[in-house]
Amino acid sequence: MKKYVIKRVVTALFTLLAITLILFILMQLMPGSPFNDEKLNDTQRASLYAKYGLDQPIVVQFFRYVINMFKGDLGVSYKISKNTPITQLIASRLPISIGVGFAAVMIGALVGLCLGLLAAFKKDTVWDTLATIISVIGVSVPSYVFALALSYQFGFKLKWFPMLFSAKDVIGSSVLPSISLSMFTMASIARFTRAEMIEVLGSDYMLLAESKGLSGNKLIFAHALRNALIPIITVLAPLVVDLMTGSLVVEKIFSIPGVGSLLVNAIQSNDYNVVIALSFIYSAMYIGIMLVVDILYGVIDPRIRVAKEGD
Amino acid sequence: MSEEKKTREKILDVKNLDITFETTAGKVHAIRGVNIDLYQGETVAIVGESGSGKSVTMRAAMGILAKNAVVNSGEIIYRYRDNVGGIDYNPENDASAQWKEADILKMDKKWIRKHINGRRIAMVFQDPMTSLDPTMTIGKQIMEGMIWHYKIDKKDAYDRAVNLLKEVGIEDAEKRMKQYPHQLSGGMRQRVVIAIALSCNPDLLICDEPTTALDVNIQAKILELIKKVQKERDIAVIYITHDLGVVAKVADYVNVMYAGKIVEVGNINEIFYEPKHPYTWGLLSAMPDLGTDDDRLYTIPGSPPNLLHEKEGDAFAPRNAYALEIDDKLEPPMFQISETHWAATWLLDPRAPKVEMPKELKARIERMKKEAQANDSKL
Numbered sequence: 247m248k249k250y251v252i253k254r255v256v257t258a259l260f261t262l263l264a265i266t267l268i269l270f271i272l273m274q275l276m277p278g279s280p281f282n283d284e285k286l287n288d289t290q291r292a293s294l295y296a297k298y299g300l301d302q303p304i305v306v307q308f309f310r311y312v313i314n315m316f317k318g319d320l321g322v323s324y325k326i327s328k329n330t331p332i333t334q335l336i337a338s339r340l341p342i343s344i345g346v347g348f349a350a351v352m353i354g355a356l357v358g359l360c361l362g363l364l365a366a367f368k369k370d371t372v373w374d375t376l377a378t379i380i381s382v383i384g385v386s387v388p389s390y391v392f393a394l395a396l397s398y399q400f401g402f403k404l405k406w407f408p409m410l411f412s413a414k415d416v417i418g419s420s421v422l423p424s425i426s427l428s429m430f431t432m433a434s435i436a437r438f439t440r441a442e443m444i445e446v447l448g449s450d451y452m453l454l455a456e457s458k459g460l461s462g463n464k465l466i467f468a469h470a471l472r473n474a475l476i477p478i479i480t481v482l483a484p485l486v487v488d489l490m491t492g493s494l495v496v497e498k499i500f501s502i503p504g505v506g507s508l509l510v511n512a513i514q515s516n517d518y519n520v521v522i523a524l525s526f527i528y529s530a531m532y533i534g535i536m537l538v539v540d541i542l543y544g545v546i547d548p549r550i551r552v553a554k555e556g557d
Numbered sequence: 558m559s560e561e562k563k564t565r566e567k568i569l570d571v572k573n574l575d576i577t578f579e580t581t582a583g584k585v586h587a588i589r590g591v592n593i594d595l596y597q598g599e600t601v602a603i604v605g606e607s608g609s610g611k612s613v614t615m616r617a618a619m620g621i622l623a624k625n626a627v628v629n630s631g632e633i634i635y636r637y638r639d640n641v642g643g644i645d646y647n648p649e650n651d652a653s654a655q656w657k658e659a660d661i662l663k664m665d666k667k668w669i670r671k672h673i674n675g676r677r678i679a680m681v682f683q684d685p686m687t688s689l690d691p692t693m694t695i696g697k698q699i700m701e702g703m704i705w706h707y708k709i710d711k712k713d714a715y716d717r718a719v720n721l722l723k724e725v726g727i728e729d730a731e732k733r734m735k736q737y738p739h740q741l742s743g744g745m746r747q748r749v750v751i752a753i754a755l756s757c758n759p760d761l762l763i764c765d766e767p768t769t770a771l772d773v774n775i776q777a778k779i780l781e782l783i784k785k786v787q788k789e790r791d792i793a794v795i796y797i798t799h800d801l802g803v804v805a806k807v808a809d810y811v812n813v814m815y816a817g818k819i820v821e822v823g824n825i826n827e828i829f830y831e832p833k834h835p836y837t838w839g840l841l842s843a844m845p846d847l848g849t850d851d852d853r854l855y856t857i858p859g860s861p862p863n864l865l866h867e868k869e870g871d872a873f874a875p876r877n878a879y880a881l882e883i884d885d886k887l888e889p890p891m892f893q894i895s896e897t898h899w900a901a902t903w904l905l906d907p908r909a910p911k912v913e914m915p916k917e918l919k920a921r922i923e924r925m926k927k928e929a930q931a932n933d934s935k936l
Contacts, residue, residue, distance in 0.1 A: 271750050450687040458702040458753065459674030460668075466703070472692050548692055548737040 247551070251541060260531045263312070265529045269522045270308050280324035280516045298324065300518075309521070320526075321519035326511055332523045336505065342498070343504035344415070347490035349424035354431025354489075355482055358502070359433070362439025365475075369444060377436060384433025390495040393426035395498060411502040423500045427493055431485045438481050442474040449473075476547050483539040487532045566656070567636060568760060568793055570597040571619065574631035575614060576817075578623070585864045587613050587907035589817040594810075595793050596761070602804040604840065605814035605859050611797040614814075615763045620661055621670035621679055633661040638678055639759060644707040644758060646716075672697050674763075675702045681783075683766040685746035687736035695722075695749050695890040702756045718925030721752040725782060744775035748782065755786060762787070765797045779911055801844050805829060810897070813837050816872035817863050823898035830922055833892075833900040835879045838914050841921070850925045853918065867905075871903070879904060 258276040281294050299310060314321065320332040320402040327335065329370060358381075365377035401409035401422060408419040447470060455469045505524060512520035544551045588610045592909060595601050603611045611880040616622050618633050637659045638648035648654035662671060690698060693797035699721060700714040702807065708715075715734070722730035738746055754762055764783060768776035786808060787794050796807060804811055806826070811828040813821040821834040827866040832838055839857035859876035862868065869875070874884035880904050883889075892905035904912050913919070 354758045377916070450682055451690040452682060453621065454680070454682055454688045454750070455690065455701075457619055457674055457680040458705070458757075459676055460701065460705055462668060464705065467691070469690050473690065475693070547690075548694075549739050 247544060249492070250544070251419045253539060254537055258537055261533055262530055266315075266522070266526055267308060269525050270304060270311070273522060274304055276516065276547075277346055278516045280437070280518060282516070283420075295310065298322075311406065316410060319525040320522045323512075323520050325517040326508070326513045326520060335520065336523065339503055339505045340509055340553055342411075342502060343506060344500060346423050346504065347421050347427065347486075349420055350489045351431060351482075351486050353424055354428035354485070355435055357428070358432040358435025359439055359478075361436040363443060365440040366443030366447065366543075374440075377440065381433040381436040384429040385437070387429070388495075389429060389493060390427050392429050393423065394498045396422045396426055409500070411500050419500070423492050423496050427489055427496055428430065431482075434481060434485065436476065438478055439474065442477055443470065446470050446474045447490060454529035472546070476543070478544075479542060480540055483535050484532070486537070487528070487535050490533065491528050565599075566597040568595060568597050570632070570634040571592070571614065571618065572632040572634070573616060574614060574630075574633065575628060575629040575909075576610075576617060576622070579625045579627060579629050584863055586867055587626075587817050587864055591814070591817070591819055593812055593819065595761070595795060597793055597859055598787075598791045599809045600787065600794045600807055601810045601812065602798060602808035603812045604801060604804055605812055606799060608861055608864075609818040610816045611814055612783075615680070615765065615797055617796060618661060619674055619680060619763065620664070620666060621674070622892055628662055631662065634658050635661050635673065635677070637672075644703060644709060652852060655673060661904070671706075675759070676706045676757045676761050677807070678761045678763060679757065679759040681747070681750050681754050681762065681764040681767045684751060684770040685743055685750050686739075686770065689746055691738055694734065695736055695738065695741070698745065699734075699749070699753050699756050701754065702771040706757050718752070718756070721756055722749070724755070724786065725749070725752045726778075728751075743771055744779065747779050748769060751779075751782060751786070755790070758790070759792060761793045761795065761799070763795045766799070767796070769798075769800070776803075783807070794851065801829075801840060813840065815862060818872065820873065821898075821903070823895070827895065827898040831894075831898070832914065833894055833898070833905060834902045835877045835904070836873050837900075839876075842915065842918050846921055846924075847849070849917070849921060855917075866873075869903075872895055881909060 248444060253435050278505070279300075281291050286294070295414065299307060302310075311321065318333065320336075322329050322331050323335055355553075361380060365374045368374050400406045407421045408415060408423075411419045419472070438472065455465055460468070469494045494510050496502070497504045497506040509521065509524045511517075512524065571591055571663060572592040574591040576586050578585040578587055591610070591614050593603070593614070594600065603614065605611050613626070615624070615713075617626075617628065618635070622628075635658055636658055638654040659668075659672075661673065664673075670919075689695075696715065696718055699718040700711070703709055703714045703717060704711070718734060719730045722733055727733055727745060727748055733741070733745075733749075736747070741749065751767075762783070767778050767783065771779060780803065783794060786792070786801045794807070796803065799805060808825050810824050811822065813828065813834065815836050821828065821832065821837045823831075829841070832841060836857070839855075842855040843856060843857060857876055858878075862872050862875070871880070871884040871888055872884050874880040877884065883903050889901045889903045889906075891899045891901050894898050894905070903909055
């Protein structure tokens with residue numbers, strides 16, 4: 247197991263390095279530059295390039311960037327807020343996005359799980375149909391539609407929650423955005439849980455467990471849940487990253503100062519370092535969560551755990 | 558167990574069981590008046606093609622029918638002696654133990670779970686590859702039932718589970734306790750399933766095609782194992798199977814089932830040596846046999862009827878070369894041939910033309926008899 251984890255971490259680091267390289271190349275291929283201001287003349291522009299080291303060959307730039315990155319320095323912003331270190335820029339925004347996203351994941355996963363289990367246990371009844379309708383709506387309606395609807399109903403008309411994000415009332419003003427973001431997760435998890443649970447309930451080992459005379463609750467908690475929930479982790483993981491990295495539209499609607507809007511601004515203004523830094527952080531989170539999922543799998547699924555021990 | 562033969566105690570009596578399944582396509586009349594008797598310590602086989610209702614009947618007896626099953630009529634009387642004295646209690650040694658009976662079809666699920674499932678009737682399933690929980694250790698799966706039914710402590714349950722594994726012929730029992738099903742071979746897993754079935758000292762073991770999913774040399778070992786534990790523990794066994802080879806090895810009595818009905822019942826010799834129903838003839842003829850001159854394997858023409866659409870008369874008539882005119886109009890009753898032998902075919906009516914079983918089958922039965930005698934004299 248230890249060997250396996252080390253192997254996976256090393257692979258993850260190399261993947262990240264490769265991603266950074268690709269990001270660098272892509273940024274160079276992008277038309278325009280951060281210094282497109284018409285007021286600048288050629289010499290001024292050249293001196294700006296020289297100041298930030300952008301006149302160097304791309305290989306040199308890359309290695310310099312990577313070395314700085316290991317020192318915890320992600321460069322400075324060229325345009326959005328001039329010369330502010332990016333770490334500082336992100337530090338104020340990322341926690342907000344992660345907070346709202348995490349709340350959305352928790353709501354989505356919990357409600358989705360309950361909905362899916364209800365649908366599976368009450369298969370072919372009104373409850374099942376109801377759960378299916380809810381999850382179809384959740385999957386097919388985009389989050390900003392929910393955002394607008396919620397913000398109008400509960401923010402504008404009923405005034406239960408603030409319509410806009412405010413640093414003074416982080417929890418209260420996160421409720422509506424979290425719920426709108428959670429709908430897709432909730433729907434996906436509900437559908438997946440239902441399908442998995444129905445399969446497990448129809449399996450031979452459930453029949454054998456039933457023939458032992460175990461009670462309904464014991465059957466479900468001892469045998470059904472574990473087997474049905476293991477695959478759900480795989481579905482949940484990418485959704486977690488998706489939500490925690492912030493959603494542009496929902497952030498705009500509730501005017502949340504998160505990273506979603508920062509990234510879009512950065513791309514529009516060719517702010518190289520910000521784009522690379524944010525993309526890198528997204529990738530790192532994604533790879534990190536996948537790594538955690540794989541290790542978690544090993545812990546909860548004996549079939550994988552034992553295979554890894556044999557490694 | 559004492560050597561002298563006690564009076565035969567009937568422990569299971571299925572009377573006129575009639576079950577339909579509500580499906581989206583309509584009602585499927587899967588069980589159409591089934592009667593089965595079972596006595597303590599004896600072995601009954603239920604033989605029939607897939608879909609003839611063998612498993613459904615047994616699931617009804619365990620109260621684990623699918624949700625869409627509707628029991629229209631019938632009784633499943635289960636007779637038992639209360640084992641109030643815990644896991645090691647043996648009513649044989651207790652003069653005060655009284656026989657009680659219960660109609661399983663009238664009992665609620667809670668009662669069946671508490672008193673029947675696992676504790677008095679246990680089941681061995683067809684496919685050991687899928688019938689064990691893949692994410693739970695073998696040990697836990699064996700201990701689960703004992704702890705649940707008898708509230709014994711974990712240590713005690715562990716020791717008992719280890720002994721059970723040894724009893725079913727698994728070496729390194731302690732090591733196996735900690736393992737998961739995927740670490741065991743098919744034959745081993747079936748042994749574990751048997752250990753689970755035995756864990757609560759049941760009176761009756763229902764084996765639903767216990768060897769179908771196993772390869773041939775393991776099959777024989779599993780059958781021997783079931784026979785051994787049956788003898789040692791004096792429990793009754795019901796085999797559900799389509800393999801007459803298995804039946805010949807294990808059964809005392811045989812019920813031949815076709816389209817949700819028992820069409821012939823008798824003791825093992827009566828079914829194998831003097832079969833009366835054309836369907837039983839067909840089944841026996843369809844057994845692979847090295848001694849025959851014909852090198853083609855006999856098959857019963859046609860396929861089992863779709864029970865979604867009921868037809869008048871005998872369900873087997875369309876596939877029956879010996880069908881009489883009345884077979885299309887009226888279902889044959891059970892005709893008695895001997896004290897234990899009954900068959901549902903109009904051929905046994907005194908007014909019916911005299912029809913003998915096919916010549917090839919007769920020759921084959923003669924060969925089987927000789928073989929059996931040779932085996933007996935060898936012993």
